[in-house]
Amino acid sequence: MPKxxxxxxxxxxxxxxxxxxxxxxxxxxxxxxxxADEAGLAIGSVxxxxxxxxxxxxIAFDALNDSFTARFMPHVGKVETTEPRSxxxxxxxxxxxxEFLPLDEQRTREIVVWLEFSIAARGDSRYRPYVRRISSGMxxxxxxxxxxxxxxxQLAGDIDLDEETDRLAALIDGLALTAVTTPEAIPPERTxxxxxxxxxxxxx
Amino acid sequence: MPKxxxxxxxxxxxxxxxxxxxxxxxxxxxxxxxxADEAGLAIGSVxxxxxxxxxxxxIAFDALNDSFTARFMPHVGKVETTEPRSxxxxxxxxxxxxEFLPLDEQRTREIVVWLEFSIAARGDSRYRPYVRRISSGMxxxxxxxxxxxxxxxQLAGDIDLDEETDRLAALIDGLALTAVTTPEAIPPERTxxxxxxxxxxxxx
Numbered sequence: 001m002p003k004x005x006x007x008x009x010x011x012x013x014x015x016x017x018x019x020x021x022x023x024x025x026x027x028x029x030x031x032x033x034x035x036a037d038e039a040g041l042a043i044g045s046v047x048x049x050x051x052x053x054x055x056x057x058x059i060a061f062d063a064l065n066d067s068f069t070a071r072f073m074p075h076v077g078k079v080e081t082t083e084p085r086s087x088x089x090x091x092x093x094x095x096x097x098x099e100f101l102p103l104d105e106q107r108t109r110e111i112v113v114w115l116e117f118s119i120a121a122r123g124d125s126r127y128r129p130y131v132r133r134i135s136s137g138m139x140x141x142x143x144x145x146x147x148x149x150x151x152x153x154q155l156a157g158d159i160d161l162d163e164e165t166d167r168l169a170a171l172i173d174g175l176a177l178t179a180v181t182t183p184e185a186i187p188p189e190r191t192x193x194x195x196x197x198x199x200x201x202x203x204x
Numbered sequence: 205m206p207k208x209x210x211x212x213x214x215x216x217x218x219x220x221x222x223x224x225x226x227x228x229x230x231x232x233x234x235x236x237x238x239x240a241d242e243a244g245l246a247i248g249s250v251x252x253x254x255x256x257x258x259x260x261x262x263i264a265f266d267a268l269n270d271s272f273t274a275r276f277m278p279h280v281g282k283v284e285t286t287e288p289r290s291x292x293x294x295x296x297x298x299x300x301x302x303e304f305l306p307l308d309e310q311r312t313r314e315i316v317v318w319l320e321f322s323i324a325a326r327g328d329s330r331y332r333p334y335v336r337r338i339s340s341g342m343x344x345x346x347x348x349x350x351x352x353x354x355x356x357x358q359l360a361g362d363i364d365l366d367e368e369t370d371r372l373a374a375l376i377d378g379l380a381l382t383a384v385t386t387p388e389a390i391p392p393e394r395t396x397x398x399x400x401x402x403x404x405x406x407x408x
Contacts, residue, residue: 171374174377
């Protein structure tokens with residue numbers, strides 16, 4: 001019997017290996033050779049399922065985006081069907097935005113990989129569309145949360161939603177950046193307190 | 205006549221070359237060889253004035269910290285001797301914090317280098333003390349500005365200064381990060397508007 005390999009599953013395994021290499025050793029270390037070693041595969045097998053280094057990185061970017069998205073989906077429906085101005089809705093909004101903070105191992109690794117990808121894409125235009133897609137997905141969620149809060153009567157009427165989206169998205173990115181690069185300045189659990197305080201100034 | 209070389213000037217030149225290589229090609233590319241090529245020096249000359257690769261990076265971190273500090277010094281005295289609650293004081297506070305935003309070529313390059321250094325130091329404990337020093341210097345300035353505004357009667361009395369320091373520092377870091385990695389999401393000039401709006405909610 002020939003060995004049956006599910007190409008999708010293989011690509012997911014390889015993307016996972018890219019995440020581990022990038023989180024541990026940086027974007028520049030994610031060569032086909034290192035990723036194959038990390039995944040415990042022959043380099044030819046990685047090439048067979050993931051193509052060139054460039055295609056491999058595209059697969060990893062897609063997997064990162066898919067993973068962010070999958071973590072949000074359970075929240076979206078819930079927050080939109082919850083009583084406006086209720087403590088439950090407030091808690092759901094906090095939990096949703098906390099998906100962008102390094103509060104557990106998975107989120108920490110994804111944030112580190114996102115930072116490595118974002119910085120690397122600055123100097124390599126091939127990767128910029130992927131970084132833009134993740135960034136605009138995050139901002140779309142922040143905007144949707146603020147729009148929903150306005151519709152639920154929880155925002156002051158004269159709030160500039162474009163500006164508040166930029167401010168809240170930047171606050172979350174900055175908290176995440178500090179918590180992973182200098183946790184002695186803002187430990188991960190502190191990021192949640194600061195986010196909650198910020199939401200307290202926006203929502204009523 | 206032997207050629208006279210000022211060792212301090214040579215180290216500054218080499219640190220500048222590290223900045224250019226890191227901003228263009230990333231932290232991992234700042235080998236002694238690449239930095240020597242960038243500086244137009246023989247590798248032996250770089251080794252003579254800057255020691256090993258580790259010492260070279262220490263010199264670059266110090267130069268980055270010195271450059272941040274030098275940009276702040278002119279503001280510090282001014283803001284502390286300006287009329288409380290005056291538009292001049294407000295403008296000085298904004299200008300001081302804008303030193304952390306990528307509003308011109310020098311600031312953009314320094315922010316990119318700071319990000320590259322911060323991400324790289326995550327995986328290499330030798331560099332962590334340098335990153336910590338830059339991070340705590342930035343937070344000290346933010347805290348000092350908030351303390352000064354409180355003393356000048358410009359902050360609401362019940363503000364939690366620790367929390368507001370964390371919030372303002374994270375906002376600035378997040379704005380800077382977005383402006384250099386996805387400028388189509390928040391262009392550099394927009395960062396200043398968002399910072400100004402945030403200060404507007406804190407200062408009166």
